[in-house]
Amino acid sequence: MLKRPAFYIDMEACTGCKTCMIACIDKNDLPDGVLFRRVTEYAGGNWSRNANGSYEQNVFAYYLSISCNHCENPICVRSCPTTAMHKDENGIVTVDHDKCVGCRYCEWGCPYSAPQFNAEKGKMEKCDFCRDYLEQGKPPACVAACPTRALKFGEYEELAAKYGADNVVAPLPDPSITGPNLIVSPNRNARPEGSRSGKIQNPEEV
Ligand code: SF4
Numbered sequence: 644m645l646k647r648p649a650f651y652i653d654m655e656a657c658t659g660c661k662t663c664m665i666a667c668i669d670k671n672d673l674p675d676g677v678l679f680r681r682v683t684e685y686a687g688g689n690w691s692r693n694a695n696g697s698y699e700q701n702v703f704a705y706y707l708s709i710s711c712n713h714c715e716n717p718i719c720v721r722s723c724p725t726t727a728m729h730k731d732e733n734g735i736v737t738v739d740h741d742k743c744v745g746c747r748y749c750e751w752g753c754p755y756s757a758p759q760f761n762a763e764k765g766k767m768e769k770c771d772f773c774r775d776y777l778e779q780g781k782p783p784a785c786v787a788a789c790p791t792r793a794l795k796f797g798e799y800e801e802l803a804a805k806y807g808a809d810n811v812v813a814p815l816p817d818p819s820i821t822g823p824n825l826i827v828s829p830n831r832n833a834r835p836e837g838s839r840s841g842k843i844q845n846p847e848e849v
């Protein structure tokens with residue numbers, strides 16, 4: 644098992660196909676409206692008038708496939724009044740259903756909205772990094788499903804050494820809040836975290 648599991652996203656390679664999201668739904672048998680991995684569509688741009696009266700545009704769009712980041716400083720864990728939400732010995736942030744009372748404080752605390760309320764069970768659920776697959780030496784379902792290999796996973800330090808430690812991209816929150824184990828190679832059009840130049844295009848989905 645990994646000591647500090649992390650996800651890596653190559654934003655240039657991501658086509659926004661959402662196969663990762665579907666693979667996650669399938670693996671975890673999720674009901675309607677519960678998504679452990681979501682693909683945010685972020686886009687913006689304007690028309691501007693040139694001196695000669697012509698117009699040009701600077702439209703941009705890109706995708707971010709995000710699940711729980713199994714953060715180093717998980718606010719979800721601190722928000723949980725029953726200690727149901729915890730980080731286990733393998734660095735995976737997990738919900739203990741015997742302790743979860745479905746209060747949803749973890750969901751409100753998490754800036755990535757990663758914990759999801761399962762109304763059928765009255766419990767919170769979330770990405771567990773496909774712990775059972777990892778134990779069998781297999782990759783998480785989302786990583787295995789991505790047709791463009793935009794998603795990878797591994798030991799945080801190894802991914803950071805290979806790809807850098809960037810994860811400051813709009814519309815993600817400031818990474819200093821939770822210390823996400825997430826590494827992003829930004830799309831060429833990526834706006835910095837905090838930028839207001841674009842808008843989430845699929846808010847009903849993410
Ligand atoms: S992404 Fe959210 S739910 Fe996951 S560990 Fe970080 S704070 Fe907790």
Ligand code: SF4
Pocket residue numbers: 656657658659660661662663664682706708788789790791792793794
């Ligand atoms: S499967 Fe791969 S390419 Fe498709 S949305 Fe997910 S990360 Fe992007």
